Amino acid sequence: MIRYLLAFFALTLPAAAFAQSDVTLTSEMFVERTVPQANGTAKTVLEKPDSVPPGAKLVFVLSYRNQGSAPAANFSVTNPIPAGVAFESAVDGGSEVSVNGGTNWGSLGTARVRNPDGTTRAARPDEVTHVRWVLKSPIAVGGQGKLSFTGTVK
Amino acid sequence: MGIAFASIWGLNMIRNNLLATAGVVALGLTAAPAFAAGTAANSNIVNTATVNYQVGSTPQTQITASNTLVVDRKVSMTVTEPGNAATSVSPGQTGAVTNFLVANTSNATLDFGLSAVDAANGTTLHGGTDNFNVSSFKIHVDTAQGGVFNGTYDPGIDVETAFVDELAADTSRAVFIVATIPAGRANGDDAVITLTTQAREGGTAAAQGAVVAQTTGANTAGMDTVFADTAGVTDAARDGQFSARDDYSVSAATLSVTKVSRVISDPINSTNPKMIPGAVVEYCIQVANAAGGADANTVVVSDAVPAQTTYDSTYGIFVGGNVNGTTGFCEAGTAGGSFASNTVTGTIASVPANSTRTLYFRVAIN
Numbered sequence: 180m181i182r183y184l185l186a187f188f189a190l191t192l193p194a195a196a197f198a199q200s201d202v203t204l205t206s207e208m209f210v211e212r213t214v215p216q217a218n219g220t221a222k223t224v225l226e227k228p229d230s231v232p233p234g235a236k237l238v239f240v241l242s243y244r245n246q247g248s249a250p251a252a253n254f255s256v257t258n259p260i261p262a263g264v265a266f267e268s269a270v271d272g273g274s275e276v277s278v279n280g281g282t283n284w285g286s287l288g289t290a291r292v293r294n295p296d297g298t299t300r301a302a303r304p305d306e307v308t309h310v311r312w313v314l315k316s317p318i319a320v321g322g323q324g325k326l327s328f329t330g331t332v333k
Numbered sequence: 334m335g336i337a338f339a340s341i342w343g344l345n346m347i348r349n350n351l352l353a354t355a356g357v358v359a360l361g362l363t364a365a366p367a368f369a370a371g372t373a374a375n376s377n378i379v380n381t382a383t384v385n386y387q388v389g390s391t392p393q394t395q396i397t398a399s400n401t402l403v404v405d406r407k408v409s410m411t412v413t414e415p416g417n418a419a420t421s422v423s424p425g426q427t428g429a430v431t432n433f434l435v436a437n438t439s440n441a442t443l444d445f446g447l448s449a450v451d452a453a454n455g456t457t458l459h460g461g462t463d464n465f466n467v468s469s470f471k472i473h474v475d476t477a478q479g480g481v482f483n484g485t486y487d488p489g490i491d492v493e494t495a496f497v498d499e500l501a502a503d504t505s506r507a508v509f510i511v512a513t514i515p516a517g518r519a520n521g522d523d524a525v526i527t528l529t530t531q532a533r534e535g536g537t538a539a540a541q542g543a544v545v546a547q548t549t550g551a552n553t554a555g556m557d558t559v560f561a562d563t564a565g566v567t568d569a570a571r572d573g574q575f576s577a578r579d580d581y582s583v584s585a586a587t588l589s590v591t592k593v594s595r596v597i598s599d600p601i602n603s604t605n606p607k608m609i610p611g612a613v614v615e616y617c618i619q620v621a622n623a624a625g626g627a628d629a630n631t632v633v634v635s636d637a638v639p640a641q642t643t644y645d646s647t648y649g650i651f652v653g654g655n656v657n658g659t660t661g662f663c664e665a666g667t668a669g670g671s672f673a674s675n676t677v678t679g680t681i682a683s684v685p686a687n688s689t690r691t692l693y694f695r696v697a698i699n
Contacts, residue, residue: 204384206398229554230403231378232561233371233440241382241398251386251393258382263372263404318386332404333372 201247202318204256211236211329235332237264244323252317256326257281259309266307269328277309278302284311371440373502374406375556403554408532408545409438409561410445412577415507419459419523419582423627425516429467430486431579433528435497436505439561444533444542445497447472449510452525458580461523467581470512470526474498482506496533496541514581520626522583527567529576532560545573586629588684591619592636595662597695610698613645617663617693619656624687634692635678642696644672652679654691663693670694 209225216222225238241258245251259281260266268287269276275284278292290302312326372378381399385392413434420431435445449472456463473491475482486509497506510526534542548557565576599612606612618636622629634652638644654666670679670692679692 202384202386202393202396204382204396204398206380206382206400208378208380208400208402228402228552230405230552230557232405232407232557232559234407237378237402239380243384247388249388251388254384254386256382256384258380261378261380263376263378264380332378 201245202251202254203244203246205242206258207240207242209238209240211238231332233332236267237330237332239328239330241326242323243318243326245318245320248320250317250319250322254314254318255311257309257311258328260307260330263333264330265305265333266310267304267329267331269310269312269326274326274328275311275313276307277311278306279308281309281311284309371407371502372404374404374439374441376404378402378404403556404440405548405552405557405559406441407439407559407561408441408443408547408573409563410443410530410532410575411436411438411562412508412528412530412565412575414577414579416579417459419461419580421584421627422512422514422581424514424518424583424585426514428488429512429514429581431510431512431526431581432484432486433508433510433577433579434484434505435500435508435530437500437502439532440502442499442501442535443545444535445500445506446531446533446541446544447474447495447497447508447528448531449526449528452527452578456525456578458523458525458578459582461521461525461580461582463523463525463580465515465518465522465524467512467524467526468515470510472528473509473511475507475509486511497530498541499535499538510579512581514583518583518585520583520585520587520623522585523580525578525580527576527578529565529568529574532562532573547571547573584627586626586684586686587623588629588632589621589623590634591621593617593619593662608698612698613695614642614698615662615693615695617656617691619663619689619691620681620684621689622684622686626686628686629684630682632681632684632690633678634681635676636692636694637676638672638696641699643699644675644677645695645697646672648695650677650679650692650694652690652692653681654693656689656691663691666691666693 210228210231211223212226213221213223241256276287277284278290291299292302292306293299310328379399379401381397384396415434422429437443451466452463454463471493474494474497475484476491484507500506532545534545547560560571560573562575564570566578567576568574594614594616596606596608597613597615599606599609618634620632649668650670651666652669654663657664677694681690684690
């Protein structure tokens with residue numbers, strides 16, 4: 180049995196090394212700002228700040244790109260909500276969230292938390308600990324995309 | 334850098350790639366976060382995302398990406414008057430205390446400078462209108478005893494100071510104005526005090542920091558300072574200051590004294606006694622306190638016994654009695670007082686507002 184496993188690894192390791200699928204990921208944070216316009220309306224713009232005050236609405240943008248030579252399958256992006264940020268929503272409806280540190284996943288609408296008295300209630304957005312996207316189709320060579328969610332600086 | 338919304342959301346193509354939402358019910362124990370003051374200033378928000386994927390059936394090395402933002406310093410504070418009522422004082426009172434509460438609603442520990450002014454005449458508060466200034470006042474700050482801030486003024490313990498030292502985010506401290514009220518003020522007189530606090534740099538205990546300055550111009554890479562306070566009674570919004578008012582309302586006693594007499598008996602008539610030598614006369618001294626004021630305590634009454642009369646030491650002196658509503662003469666009370674140097678003296682313990690108390694004694698006509 181052990182001999183078989185070793186042989187298996189011997190076969191698979193070179194395969195991984197030769198995969199040539201180089202996926203890149205970048206993380207960016209933008210702050211949402213309302214700018215009054217000359218015609219009296221307000222325009223919402225995203226700025227890329229270096230520092231933010233409490234209460235600022237942040238937009239997190241994750242950009243991925245497959246610049247390797249093979250499709251990337253079973254592609255998932257997991258983002259723990261940073262300390263100091265209250266999750267609001269993931270703009271892409273197909274995202275999953277966890278309210279217990281990444282143990283269980285689902286839509287926010289179905290997530291529940293347990294009260295001290297043992298009863299449960301619907302989880303609030305600010306109780307989300309992780310957000311995740313699982314893409315069902317492989318990312319083709321050269322394929323790219325962006326994922327985003329919003330939160331507020333506590 | 335500013336980019337339009339659409340450039341980020343114009344990526345709906347990926348939605349089609351997303352798995353249908355798994356029907357997992359997540360159960361967990363999560364405490365509701367309390368962040369009134371917010372994430373600590375100058376702390377970092379670090380976002381890290383992780384990608385897992387496979388090539389063919391082979392899991393590839395995880396890829397992570399992260400970036401960091403610095404949390405700015407949001408400076409805000411409030412001053413409140415906890416009782417929301419005037420402090421009742423008596424004319425000439427020393428150590429008259431009115432209290433405020435200074436709360437640090439910033440996301441950083443700060444000092445808070447304190448200044449107080451006696452408001453101008455005409456300032457209205459708590460139904461009163463300012464018409465006098467206190468003789469003097471000092472600012473004291475609640476000082477911990479055994480690590481506990483009790484929120485009430487303790488003479489000799491709560492130090493006189495011009496600032497609240499090192500007030501942590503989301504905490505508050507009681508501030509006391511200790512004033513001397515001028516003598517001679519009448520019932521209903523009012524003195525309004527305005528307390529203003531100003532954000533000052535924290536970091537050095539037992540020393541007042543410099544006035545906090547707001548970051549002007551563009552957002553910097555480091556921690557910026559933003560004023561987020563609202564307007565108080567005499568300060569503007571977003572000026573790093575906050576002000577509130579409290580007042581002293583004089584509650585005085587307005588006393589009036591009436592003296593009446595009646596003949597109790599004479600040596601000749603068994604009824605309708607007359608004021609003849611040997612007759613006994615009762616003197617009734619009535620001390621009235623007007624309605625709406627304070628109780629008058631320890632009211633000392635003294636009355637010289639008229640010439641040509643002799644104090645009736647057998648009958649004695651009665652104090653603290655009342656006035657008979659029908660006859661208008663004194664009744665009840667308790668024996669007390671003293672007679673010396675031909676003068677009757679007695680102390681009425683208390684004359685409540687809107688009531689009358691008496692002292693009475695008898696003399697014989699020589």
